[in-house]
Amino acid sequence: MDWAAHLVIAPILLPLLTGAALLLIDERRHVLKAGLNVASTIALMLVAIVLLDFANTPTASNTAATSVYLLGNWPAPFGIVLVLDRLAALMLVLTSMLAVAAIVYSLARWHRSGPHFHTLFQLLLMGVNGAFLTGDLFNLFVFFEVMLASSYGLMLHGSGQARVKAGLHYIVVNLAASSLFLIGVAMIYGVTGTLNMADLALRIGAVPASDRMLLDAGAGILGIAFLVKAGMWPLGFWLPTAYNAAAAPVAAIFAILSKVGVYVLLRLSPLLFGVEAGASSGFGDSWLLVGGMATIAFGAIGVLASQAKGRLAGYYILISSGTMLASIGIANVSATAGALYYMVSSTLAISAFFLLIELIDRVQDPSAGVLAITLDAYGEDIEEEEAEEEIGVAIPATLAILGVSFAACGLLLAGLPPLSGFIGKFAILTALLNPEGLTEGGSLSPATWAFVTLLVLSGLAAMISLTRAGIQAFWAPIEGIVPRVLLMEIAPIAFLLSLCVGLTIFGGPVMRYMDQTAQSLHVPQTYIRDVMTAPRVEATAPAAPKVTP
């Protein structure tokens, strides 16, 4: 086994080791801690990109582009496996990019406003990456808990009454969801006798009719745990409050957490309840479709009703989750491909938006809320901002830059051309309206029409709310000094937005990748075969025993 094969486990080991090492360093040496954290996160991003390349280029020995890593060298259904396929690699890259942006942003001041920020951040990454890589239901639970435990800590980062209150609700909801997770996993194990996802997919078709109900109940309970995480209506009321209360860089990385729930559904729904599943085939799809649409509607009403920009961003997460869930419920390859593209684009945009709104709020009202906590951080910061502004210039550069970023976020979130938000939505809509490919005739179900309408209306709602927020922030009279925005605060936003621009420019290759991903999700036979037949590493022959005379 060469180094490349071992790289699969790096996205879990690297944050774990870095997090552990950071714990040992004294809290006062924050420059060292921050440096280590940034270095590790950037290394993680490079690893993720290399893994994406692996997953995308089938080698001679590995035609399906699925790398399986047998932990402890036990064969697949018995031991624990890590599986890297296109979807997992895509999620890893997305996570690491958000992580880089969030950590760089936090260096401006947030990382000093509470203990163990860097450790928790790395452990969160470990949990998220593990959840994406694991091929085993119980390990998924363990990584979920690692992720949630560190997210509890990060949620409370910076302290304050609002955060503790929102954090309390967040923790209770997620602990209850974890219990549901365990019940679901246990029921599925009780019926099928396996926890390995690929093995499960093979056995589900053969479950006797008498156990079918138990299996469906287990899968439903398990699904609810993920839907709570994804924020499906009516399970997602905690989400806008919690994300609004979290510190800006924390909220930016939390944007991926709701996608972890979506990811698991995207992975399990076609794998376990595809065509092969016999009587259970298509289980839960209509629930996902209806629930997803309800989530979009709830999110759209939410964005229209929200005044605070933090809540606004929380409701965009709901709209994004709802769109994903409904697209999974459609269970169509091209809809899934469009949804994947949409997910990457919307997650990047929401993350950038979370970072941006803090800066905008600072421009709008320098003495308000969040700023009051660390107002003193302004004066003593050594890092200089991008340009010295003249006080009183009509539209200072800071405002111009923030305005452009805001407009870009708006285009992305509302799904207007020319940016990638439009392409994602367009891909989903095309798939919905032409479920059989581009052919004439055919009829659409009322549910599909409803989804199309909601998708368009949610874009309109996003547009209206963002226009209102933009007018309030940028055209309202500005009193006093425009505060300084540090370069390292605007750079992560620019990074995330330029990724979206990149997604737009390289729309063709990206969309092809998404298509292949969706193909392998909906036709999981190669995934199952690769996992089940993953070769063990042969033990190197022990040295021949010395013959003693």
Add this chain to the structure above:
Amino acid sequence: MELVLSIGIGVLIGSGVWLLFRPRTYQLIIGLSLIAYGVNLFIFSMGRLKVAAPPVLTSSAAVNPADYADPIPQALVLTAIVIGFATTALFLVVLLVSRGLTGSDHVDGREPS
């Protein structure tokens, strides 16, 4: 034994859910703990109930699996207990912080008027 176990799980989870809907943080944490106990017993029961059957094979010769208890749910329960314990402890800290910051043990941080 099946009856006792099912009633036990039901009572634990039922009380836990009831407590979870109460407004005081202390009730929440007790509720979550009870649910965790119920869930742990439930996972255990999913390996089927067997009396006096070892979970670990002692010889490498061919054996009848029916003579042995399923070890996987037992391993899962151990993991779940550890994780549940840790998260409960973490929640306890948050609960105390909330109590300290707001002076109220209501989940919303203030007494309902």
